[in-house]
Amino acid sequence: MTREETPADAGGNPAAEEAGVSSPHDSPEHLAVIMDGNGRWANRQNRSRAEGHARGAEVLRDMTRWVRERGISQMTCYALSTENYLERPREEVDFLLDLLARYLRSEREELDRLGICFRVIGRTAELPEETGKLLEETVALTKQNRDLVLRLAINYGGRAELNDAVTRLQNSASGTQLKDCLYEPEMPDVDLLIRSGGEIRLSNFLPWQTSYAELHFSPVLWPDFTEADLDQALDQYSRRTRRFGRLPAWDSEAQ
Numbered sequence: 001m002t003r004e005e006t007p008a009d010a011g012g013n014p015a016a017e018e019a020g021v022s023s024p025h026d027s028p029e030h031l032a033v034i035m036d037g038n039g040r041w042a043n044r045q046n047r048s049r050a051e052g053h054a055r056g057a058e059v060l061r062d063m064t065r066w067v068r069e070r071g072i073s074q075m076t077c078y079a080l081s082t083e084n085y086l087e088r089p090r091e092e093v094d095f096l097l098d099l100l101a102r103y104l105r106s107e108r109e110e111l112d113r114l115g116i117c118f119r120v121i122g123r124t125a126e127l128p129e130e131t132g133k134l135l136e137e138t139v140a141l142t143k144q145n146r147d148l149v150l151r152l153a154i155n156y157g158g159r160a161e162l163n164d165a166v167t168r169l170q171n172s173a174s175g176t177q178l179k180d181c182l183y184e185p186e187m188p189d190v191d192l193l194i195r196s197g198g199e200i201r202l203s204n205f206l207p208w209q210t211s212y213a214e215l216h217f218s219p220v221l222w223p224d225f226t227e228a229d230l231d232q233a234l235d236q237y238s239r240r241t242r243r244f245g246r247l248p249a250w251d252s253e254a255q
C-alpha cells in the first residue's frame with residue numbers, strides 16, 4: 001500500500017474555505033485511534049501475527065508520546081474488540097492479553113512520569129483476573145495525572161456499551177440520561193478518529209462518542225504508522241469544516 005493520499009484522506013474543503021465557512025482550527029481535544037493492519041504487516045514480511053501485534057504495541061507507545069507532545073488531551077485506542085475477543089483464535093487473544101500485561105508492567109512507571117492518566121473501557125470484568133488487576137493498578141497509579149488521558153478499549157464493543165448502558169439506565173433514578181450510563185460518562189466526544197490499515201469503516205468503535213467526529217482513514221498499516229502520518233491527519237483535521245448541525249456562517253448571516 002502506498003503512502004499517497006486516497007480520496008478518503010483528502011482533507012480541508014477549498015470551496016468552503018474560499019467562501020469563508022472554514023477556518024483553520026485547533027488540534028483535536030480527543031483523538032480516537034483504530035490501530036489496524038498488524039496482521040497484514042506481519043504477513044507481508046513473512047512474520048507471525050504475534051510479531052505484528054508486538055510491533056503495533058511499540059507504535060502505540062510512540063504514538064502516546066507524539067500525541068502528548070502536541071498538547072492533545074485525550075486519546076482512546078482500540079486494542080481489542082469484543083468481536084476480536086470472541087472470534088479470534090484463543091492463541092492470538094492470549095498473546096494480545098500477554099502483550100498488554102507486558103506493556104503495562106514495562107510502561108506504567110513511565111506513563112506516570114510523563115503525567116499520563118491511564119484509563120480503560122470495555123467489558124473488563126470478563127478479562128482474566130491477572131489482566132484486570134494490572135489494569136486497575138495502572139489506573140490507580142496514574143489517576144492524578146493531567147497531561148494526557150490515554151484510554152485503551154479492551155474487550156470493547158460499541159453495541160455492547162449501549163446495551164450495558166440501557167441495562168444500567170433501567171436500574172437508575174428517573175431523569176438519568178443514557179449518556180450518564182456509558183462506561184465513562186465524562187469522556188468528551190471524539191473530535192478526530194484515525195483508522196490505519198486502509199479499511200474505511202468504524203468497526204463498532206465508540207458509536208455514541210464519534211457521532212460528530214471527523215474521520216481520517218490512512219492506508220498505512222499500523223506497525224508502519226509514523227509521526228508524519230499523525231501530522232498529516234492533524235493537518236487535514238485543522239482544515240475541515242465542523243458545523244455540528246448548524247448552518248455555515250455565510251448562510252446564517254443571510255437570514
Ligand code: FPP
Binds near residue numbers: 035036040053060222
Ligand atoms: C488489528 O490488526 C489490531 C488488533 C486486533 C490489535 C491491536 C493491538 C495493538 C496495536 C497492540 C496492542 C497493544 C497492547 C498494549 C495490547 P489486525 O490483526 O486485525 O490486522 P489485519 O487487519 O492486518 O489482519
